Amino acid sequence: DAKTTQPTSMDCAEGRAANLPCNHSTISGNEYVYWYRQIHSQGPQYIIHGLKNNETNEMASLIITEDRKSSTLILPHATLRDTAVYYCIVRDLNAGGTSYGKLTFGQGTILTVHP
C-alpha cells in the first residue's frame, strides 16, 4: 500500500504557483520523499526528492515539514503543460546495498492548469 495521501485533484491558474500537499505520517528516518508526474499516456517524469531539508531545482521546490510527516511540492509559475497527475512517494534509498527500494505509487493528484 502507498504510504502517502494526496488530494484527488487540484486546479491552478496559469502563471500562478501550484502548491501540492502530501501527507506521509508514517515515514521512517531513512525514507526519502520523491515527487514524480505523469502526463497522459507517458511514463512518469522525475521532479524532485528530499530527505529533511527543503530542495529546489529548475522544475520545482519541495518543502518538508520539520517532523517530516508532510510535504508540499511547489511549481512556482504553472503552465498549461504542467497539467498532469502528480505522485508523492516515500522510498528507502538504502534498501540493501546497491539495490534501491521500490516505488509504490498511490493515486496521486490530478493537477489541472487552466488559462
Added chain:
Amino acid sequence: GAVVSQHPSRVICKSGTSVKIECRSLDFQATTMFWYRQFPKQSLMLMATSNEGSKATYEQGVEKDKFLINHASLTLSTLTVTSAHPEDSSFYICSASRDREFFGPGTRLTVL
C-alpha cells in the same frame, strides 16, 4: 537526465500469442530495473523487480510464468507476456534505477 527507451511503443496482438517488450537504459548501467502495469484511470502497479544476472522478483499476485522477465545485460531488460489475453491489455512501463528512477515512455498492449 538519463534516458530509458521501450520498444515497441504500441502493439496489437491476437489472443494466445506472446509479446516481448524491451526496456533499454541508454546512458547508464542499471543493475535493477522495474516493470509496472497501468490500467486506464488507475495508478502504476509494480509487477516485478528485474535484477541483472539473477531471477526477477515478482509482486504478490503477478504470475511469473505468464510475465517472463529477462535482465540479460546492464542495459537491457525484457518482459514477455505469454499467451496474452484481452485482460492483459494495459500500459506497461519500465524503469531503471540509479540515484532515482528513470522511466521509459511505456508500451501500450492491446490483445484482441
